[in-house]
Amino acid sequence: MTRPKAVLIGPPGSGKSTVGAALAERLGVTLRDTDADTEAAAGKPIGEIFIDDGEEHFRALERAAVQAALAEHEGVLALGGGAILAAETQELLAGHTVVYLQVGLSEAVKRVGLASARPLLVMNPRSQLRKLLEERLPIYERLGTIVVATDGRDPAEIVEEIIKELERS
Template sequence: MSEKEHKQALAEAAQSPKLHKTVVMVGMMGAGKTAVGRALAQRLGVPFLDSDHEIETAANMSIPEIFERHGEAFFREKERMVIRRLLEEERGVLSTGGGAFLAEENRRNISNFGVAVCLQADLEVLWNRVRHRDTRPLLRTADPFATLRDLYEKRVPLYQQADVSVVSDGSSTIEDMVDRVLEALRARPDVLEWK
């Protein structure tokens, strides 16, 4: 990093709001939790945490491999443990897997240690984002669209319990989405202190 870039980063950090609680990105697969979460963390000058990445690192295998070898129940237990640890250890922006917010214990831990920000995207937007990827073990079915639709219908009511919701319409840039999240969090001084 050049001296000019370093000075610019310091100036941006000085203008950034102070984070009091971890911002936890929740929502369906393909909603943009990781991309928006990473950009939000950078904008706030805080660590970016990814529960799926942490699980893969601890297990020394990919999420699809974990599902294949040990099943979804095993994965969900590891996910619960990792999310709790990340919430307790470090304040930042945490991206979670699509199913993480379904577990009552995860919702309670997120409520106790952070704020849940749900990225809401409609089914067509999600399908356009995930249909060409083979990294979604829950979509490895005979009819992946029908599976995604079923997951969407079951999960949306639980996602509505998030503290904050932001629409991910499929046409906005990541930076636009970060702006939307920050704007939604302006009403939460317990999460972000604006200077």
């Protein structure tokens, strides 16, 4: 059965795309990112999907993107930050190697401030992120089979820890 070597989950700014790219390179495999797949399916950026079609439509496209990627991809798979909210996705992740990238509120705020626009964090990113972390932390914790702290650590260091954990699992 085809399986990703690692599925990365975590809040916005935890580094799923950044660490995912470095991890894939280190393992000699490709990175697939469900945010990119969702944009490709819709033919427009995530921000525009939210504006034109609403979050519910985005989440439906995201569920389909996650389902396809889990079935097809053999490399590293990064999920959108909120993909784990769907019960269907939570069930599909059972049996996969799921790497939860932990990030604290202050560090997440700094990191998303540096990156491209995220529709859920356009207004008052700190309080939006706080709410989002409160809701999601128990879910990330439950789904992660490998948990890696990222605050104050650079992506290369995080990748080495993930590799060690993958070798042990």
